[in-house]
Amino acid sequence: MSPPFSERRKAIDSPAIRLRHATKRFAGLGKKEVFTALDDLTIDVARGSYVALIGSNGAGKSTLLSILMGTLLLDEGSLHIDDEDMSEKPSWQRAFKIALVRQNPEHNVLSSLSIEENFALAVMGRERAFRLRRYDRDAVRVAAKSALQRFGMGLEDRLGESTGTLSGGQRQAVAMAMAAVRNPRVLLLDEHVSALDPKRAKVVADVTEEIVRAQDITTVMVTHDLGHALSHTDRVLMMHRGKVVMDLSGEKKAALDLTELARQFERLVGEALPDRTLLAAAS
Numbered sequence: 001m002s003p004p005f006s007e008r009r010k011a012i013d014s015p016a017i018r019l020r021h022a023t024k025r026f027a028g029l030g031k032k033e034v035f036t037a038l039d040d041l042t043i044d045v046a047r048g049s050y051v052a053l054i055g056s057n058g059a060g061k062s063t064l065l066s067i068l069m070g071t072l073l074l075d076e077g078s079l080h081i082d083d084e085d086m087s088e089k090p091s092w093q094r095a096f097k098i099a100l101v102r103q104n105p106e107h108n109v110l111s112s113l114s115i116e117e118n119f120a121l122a123v124m125g126r127e128r129a130f131r132l133r134r135y136d137r138d139a140v141r142v143a144a145k146s147a148l149q150r151f152g153m154g155l156e157d158r159l160g161e162s163t164g165t166l167s168g169g170q171r172q173a174v175a176m177a178m179a180a181v182r183n184p185r186v187l188l189l190d191e192h193v194s195a196l197d198p199k200r201a202k203v204v205a206d207v208t209e210e211i212v213r214a215q216d217i218t219t220v221m222v223t224h225d226l227g228h229a230l231s232h233t234d235r236v237l238m239m240h241r242g243k244v245v246m247d248l249s250g251e252k253k254a255a256l257d258l259t260e261l262a263r264q265f266e267r268l269v270g271e272a273l274p275d276r277t278l279l280a281a282a283s
């Protein structure tokens with residue numbers, strides 16, 4: 001029996017990601033030194049929204065992605081994904097819900113396997129069974145081809161080739177297409193186009209947004225490129241020293257004046273935005 005309407009409504013309205021008073025500390029170099037990478041962070045991420053995390057080096061962006069992924073666990077606070085308490089669950093217990101595309105293309109695909117075999121692993125992950133067993137080759141090929149075609153790189157005709165022979169841009173396209181085939185509840189992007197040349201970066205960024213919108217995937221992207229964040233995402237969270245210092249969405253984001261943004265950021269944190277963040281936005 002399906003749940004009552006009120007319960008279904010609640011599931012749709014409730015945020016996909018609910019972070020409450022999230023704190024993560026690391027031991028510093030000195031014996032008693034402790035560094036707070038995430039400092040009492042409370043954030044809701046709406047279902048299906050595309051959110052960018054921007055901030056200077058060491059602001060806590062990667063730590064936050066690791067907390068969402070489960071490769072790090074919180075010291076204090078809580079994390080719910082789709083109303084399920086994930087605070088204590090390590091990455092392997094939530095991997096079927098979450099896909100991650102990393103900055104380094106070599107970290108996203110297994111280069112000893114073919115493109116098709118990489119997709120087979122992605123599909124098996126979606127089915128919550130990472131056992132190496134015979135996979136449905138036709139179904140995997142159909143899904144892989146249709147996801148790869150979007151990138152216009154001809155990769156759909158090279159399924160039998162080793163991913164070790166692909167360029168960085170091609171590997172990132174394969175990684176994004178694999179994420180699309182897995183159709184995760186949450187997609188995490190860690191500067192996934194920053195290592196690519198501008199032309200390939202644009203293709204991968206554009207298709208990423210198409211996938212996110214078409215499949216309604218809640219997405220959190222770390223980037224140093226404010227221009228990329230402003231043109232593709234619904235909401236920009238500016239981080240500094242483990243806190244969100246600015247939260248821009250809707251009209252506030254649409255009416256954004258970069259000089260004013262830089263001024264406000266500096267006033268709030270006492271430090272200027274990194275040059276590359278502003279330069280990327282202005283170009």
Ligand SMILES: Nc1ncnc2c1ncn2[C@@H]1O[C@H](COP(=O)(O)OP(=O)(O)OP(=O)(O)O)[C@@H](O)[C@H]1O
Nearest residue numbers: 026027035037055056057058059060061062063064
């Ligand atoms: N495993 C770790 N051990 C100790 N300190 C860590 C660890 N991971 C991160 N930190 C520290 O936590 C702080 C936040 O790091 P984080 O990597 O989250 O920043 P970031 O915003 O992603 O920066 P960047 O833009 O340079 O990638 C940094 O000062 C970093 O040195």
